[in-house]
Amino acid sequence: MTLFIEQCLNGLQFGLLLFLLAAGLTLVFGIMDLVNLAHGSLYMLGAYFAATFAAWTGSFVLGAILALGATLLVGMAVEVIAMRRLYGRDHLDHVLATFGLILFFDELVRLIWGAGGMSLPLPSWLNTSVRILPGVDYSAYKLSIIVVSLSVAGFLYFLVMRTRLGMLIRAGASNREMVGALGVNIKLLFTLVFGLGAALAGVAGLMQAPILTVQIGMGENILILAFVITVIGGIGSIRGAFVAAILVGFIDTLGRAYFTDLLRLAFTKETAATAAPALSSMLIYLLMAIVLVIRPEGLFPASSK
Amino acid sequence: MVELLHVENLAKRFGGIVATDDLTLSIPEGELHAVIGPNGAGKTTLIAQLSGQLAPDSGRIHFGSNDITEMSMPSRSLLGLARSFQITSLFLDLSVLDNVALAVQAHSGHSFHFWRNARREPELRDPAQAALARVGLDARADLPASALSHGEHRQLELAMALASRPRMLLLDEPMAGLGPEESARMVSILRDLKKELTILLVEHDMEAVFALADRITVLVYGRVIASGRPDDIRNNAQVRDAYLGEQEAVHG
Amino acid sequence: MTSVFNLRTIVGLLLLLALVLLPVYVELTGSRFLLTLFTRIAILALAAVSLNLILGYGGMMSFGHAAYLGIGGYAVGILAFEGVTTGFVQWPVALLVSAFFALVIGALSLRTRGVYFIMITLAFAQMAYYIVAGLARYGGDDGLTIQKRSQFIAPINLSNKVQFYYICLALLCAAIYLVWRLINSRFGMAIQGARSNDTRMRAIGFPTYRYKLTCFVIAGTLCGLAGALLANHTDFVSPAMMYWTRSGDLIIMVVLGGMGSTFGPLFGAVALLVLEEVLSGITEYWQIILGPLLLLVVLFARGGIDGLLGKVRHG
Numbered sequence: 001m002t003l004f005i006e007q008c009l010n011g012l013q014f015g016l017l018l019f020l021l022a023a024g025l026t027l028v029f030g031i032m033d034l035v036n037l038a039h040g041s042l043y044m045l046g047a048y049f050a051a052t053f054a055a056w057t058g059s060f061v062l063g064a065i066l067a068l069g070a071t072l073l074v075g076m077a078v079e080v081i082a083m084r085r086l087y088g089r090d091h092l093d094h095v096l097a098t099f100g101l102i103l104f105f106d107e108l109v110r111l112i113w114g115a116g117g118m119s120l121p122l123p124s125w126l127n128t129s130v131r132i133l134p135g136v137d138y139s140a141y142k143l144s145i146i147v148v149s150l151s152v153a154g155f156l157y158f159l160v161m162r163t164r165l166g167m168l169i170r171a172g173a174s175n176r177e178m179v180g181a182l183g184v185n186i187k188l189l190f191t192l193v194f195g196l197g198a199a200l201a202g203v204a205g206l207m208q209a210p211i212l213t214v215q216i217g218m219g220e221n222i223l224i225l226a227f228v229i230t231v232i233g234g235i236g237s238i239r240g241a242f243v244a245a246i247l248v249g250f251i252d253t254l255g256r257a258y259f260t261d262l263l264r265l266a267f268t269k270e271t272a273a274t275a276a277p278a279l280s281s282m283l284i285y286l287l288m289a290i291v292l293v294i295r296p297e298g299l300f301p302a303s304s305k
Numbered sequence: 306m307v308e309l310l311h312v313e314n315l316a317k318r319f320g321g322i323v324a325t326d327d328l329t330l331s332i333p334e335g336e337l338h339a340v341i342g343p344n345g346a347g348k349t350t351l352i353a354q355l356s357g358q359l360a361p362d363s364g365r366i367h368f369g370s371n372d373i374t375e376m377s378m379p380s381r382s383l384l385g386l387a388r389s390f391q392i393t394s395l396f397l398d399l400s401v402l403d404n405v406a407l408a409v410q411a412h413s414g415h416s417f418h419f420w421r422n423a424r425r426e427p428e429l430r431d432p433a434q435a436a437l438a439r440v441g442l443d444a445r446a447d448l449p450a451s452a453l454s455h456g457e458h459r460q461l462e463l464a465m466a467l468a469s470r471p472r473m474l475l476l477d478e479p480m481a482g483l484g485p486e487e488s489a490r491m492v493s494i495l496r497d498l499k500k501e502l503t504i505l506l507v508e509h510d511m512e513a514v515f516a517l518a519d520r521i522t523v524l525v526y527g528r529v530i531a532s533g534r535p536d537d538i539r540n541n542a543q544v545r546d547a548y549l550g551e552q553e554a555v556h557g
Numbered sequence: 558m559t560s561v562f563n564l565r566t567i568v569g570l571l572l573l574l575a576l577v578l579l580p581v582y583v584e585l586t587g588s589r590f591l592l593t594l595f596t597r598i599a600i601l602a603l604a605a606v607s608l609n610l611i612l613g614y615g616g617m618m619s620f621g622h623a624a625y626l627g628i629g630g631y632a633v634g635i636l637a638f639e640g641v642t643t644g645f646v647q648w649p650v651a652l653l654v655s656a657f658f659a660l661v662i663g664a665l666s667l668r669t670r671g672v673y674f675i676m677i678t679l680a681f682a683q684m685a686y687y688i689v690a691g692l693a694r695y696g697g698d699d700g701l702t703i704q705k706r707s708q709f710i711a712p713i714n715l716s717n718k719v720q721f722y723y724i725c726l727a728l729l730c731a732a733i734y735l736v737w738r739l740i741n742s743r744f745g746m747a748i749q750g751a752r753s754n755d756t757r758m759r760a761i762g763f764p765t766y767r768y769k770l771t772c773f774v775i776a777g778t779l780c781g782l783a784g785a786l787l788a789n790h791t792d793f794v795s796p797a798m799m800y801w802t803r804s805g806d807l808i809i810m811v812v813l814g815g816m817g818s819t820f821g822p823l824f825g826a827v828a829l830l831v832l833e834e835v836l837s838g839i840t841e842y843w844q845i846i847l848g849p850l851l852l853l854v855v856l857f858a859r860g861g862i863d864g865l866l867g868k869v870r871h872g
Contacts (some may be wrong), residue, residue, distance in 0.1 A: 002569075027674075035672055035675075036667065082852060085856055086856075087639025091671060091672050091675070092618050092620070092812075093855050093859075095618070095620070095808070095857045096808065096812055096851060096855045097851065097852045097856070099805045099808075099851065100847070100848040100849060100850070100851030100852040100855070101799065101848060101852065102685075102802075102805075102848070103844045103845075103847055103848035103851070104844070104845055104849055105848075106844065107842045107844040107845040108845060110842065111842050111845065125796070184773070195561040220801070220802055224679065224683055224801060227679070228676070229677055229678060231673060231676050234741070235672075239677070242815075268693075270693045271694070272695045273693075274691050274692070274693040274697045274698075275692075275693070275872070276691075277687070278687040278688060278690055278691025279687075279691065281683070281687040282684050282688065283686075283688055285680040285681070285684045286684075287682060288676070288677070289665060289677065289679055289680065291679060292669060292673060293665075293668070296669065296673065327707045334743075354659035356760060358760070370679065376763075377759075378759045379759050379762045379763055382760060382761055382762035383762050387761070388760060390757075390760075394748055394754060394756065394757045394760075395754065396749075396753040396754050396757065397753065397755065399749065399750070399753060400752050403746070406746070407746060407763075408748075409757070409762045410743055410746060410747070410760075411758075411761045411763050412762055414745050416743040416746070416747040416763070416768060417743075417744060417768075417771070418742050418743040418744055419738070419739050419742050419744050419745075420738055421737075421742055421743070422741045422742065423741060423742055423743045423745070423746045424741060424746075426743075429743075441729070463633075465761065469761060469762060486769045501605050509775055
């Protein structure tokens, strides 16, 4: 039973991480109609920056903050240099151009940091367990991920629903031209939104760094999941991304944990071990296929948020 | 007189907006029936429902002896109901002749032919050339469709509708954006076509409407407020108030 | 628009001629490695030809095309592993399985449009990747070695590098010709019309879904053939063959070469792979140049190499 609670919390934590990543993607997609495959690269940079700055400053938290700032800057630079020229173009052009950016960033990281990947060790005060329920201990760091992610989600909610910028974002998601016609500085708005997306990706990247990975190509692996979440949730909808991300996080985590056991009933250990992650990944794609068939616009189409 | 198109109690809403309001309409074979009304009256929505692009919320549509309400666009086209588009919707990256040949191809059986060069097939090319000649575009046949002027696009639209040898044409503002010369040309083309086809004509150009129409239906906010012969419509007080009055003021 | 003698066609035919004569050059200069490189180019060009059919001509932006390379390759690999080494069984199976998957994936994906289509083809390819990576018996993540190449009757011997090269080249030429005929037929016109304006096609009476699906299946099958060839070429298959970034590579080839043109895929495959070789000789970080290069092509030379050749003619 305790194991189940732990897995559920893991699912929640993974889901929240995915939400941060997908939120940026869906924002950019919804507002600027931009398909950004290089979103995963920003996620990767967040992790690498955090590992580097933490090592330089000796402080995990300081490293994280610096990494956040650095990713934000890189994101805005990319927007100004490359993305601006892509607005209004065919989605195929976006896919091709941002795919080129993936190649570029992967190599850049290899050039600067080498092919071996990095690690980001946790400071001792985070590297403990917390007793959340009688008899249930959970990793303090993972708890803090949950807390931080929920705070960011709350902040996003506040930003989008209660501020002027948020109103522009919501208006832009349903009608881009109108917002321009209202005399808003669209260029600046787009740069800010892209920067926000980059920052979110960076936060996701740096938070998972101590527990998952810091290596080249990590962006590509998780990008697909982020896109799937965006599609399931509804393009341009942050609420949709939240629901879909939690759903996917649970399915993936619980799937991996329990499929192995389930399969071991019928098959050998190695077969089960190899097949389980495959099955749980497939489940997510199956979910997306089903959603697309029943509700092609996603669960929460952008017109509502 | 055989009724070719019969529309019964057609209705369509978009959220709070009523686009088509309990619309009933009958068009006998051989008639040119014009549908007029102010902007937002639901004329294009009507054509979209007739051609199958949009599904009505309620009501039935009968074409000849078939109830076509549930039929797909391709099926209606194959039954002989063709439409032109208000906003130019052509195959811009293909040649003018290719555009029309595709319309011919759609009606000459299936397209699971993988080997023979379609551009060299007389069964496709000849009727296409003929349709282009009908609308006066045969000299421009080999140009890419994107190279044509707006007026020529409207002519090409018409040629494509003709190439499928329809029984009835749904024309959505064929005169839109045409200058006086081009309009006159379009009117004479349509007058010729009247002799062999049934036509539902949605138009704003009142001169053309009164020159061509056998009967006119007036639509306001999706409802039919009057329907009858041109003279009756011209003299109908309600119609004048709603629509023609503005038009006459504009035309002086 | 399809006149035969213009610069693009001439360059294309000359390139094919050069490829035919390549083994002679290799014999004279002893650069064996060129033969290996160009065999790979021929195979990937074949895959690119198949992608060009649906992407360039059909306008269907499939981001999961590499899946068929994997499916065709694994058909050969799995059969070889289980003791069925005759090509007369392996290759038809590879084609049939690819066709089947293309049918299923296409039937579901073609109900969607635009970016949803991209995502769903991507998702299916990833599913295939995960299925294969989950098969412990066939190597899972590590892949599967193929001990013996596909056996046919003597004198055909795929282990003979020159012979194998000519077989790949012949199949490539056949594919280019096939697609050319296909695209100019009634079927091809229907596909091109659907790309140009799908709504209009349906309005004039074409049930476009069935034609696009057929096209999708043809392209998948052709790519499955490329997969079978690739398996033989590398004597190895692994799930990495179908990872979504490989689909990206194929798309790059098609776009770089010029979408919707006869020789575009060939130009693209040659350009990309030769560029890879040349650049990696200069620096091991060559992708740093490739990335922005792709961006520039998208922004400024959208018609690819074929487009540039076309411009030269019209001045």
